[in-house]
Amino acid sequence: MSATKEWLMSIEDTYWDQVVDIIKDSDNISEAMERAVSLATPMVPYLETEYIKDSVGEMWNDYN
Secondary structure, three states, X not given: OOHHHHHHHHHHHHHHHHHHHHHHHXXXXXXXXXXHHHHHHHHOOXXXXXXXXXXXXXXXXXXX
């Protein structure tokens, strides 16, 4: 695997770890989705908003 791909995967792993923290700290799923999308803008701008929202929706039940 190239160094660039490893670097991108590392950033994405960090992003999803932070999304888990956001989900645990949010009062509702809408808040979690909004915060996760907002965090993605500077960290992982290549992830589509709908993908993030769908992922947060799937993860929501695991942590709340």
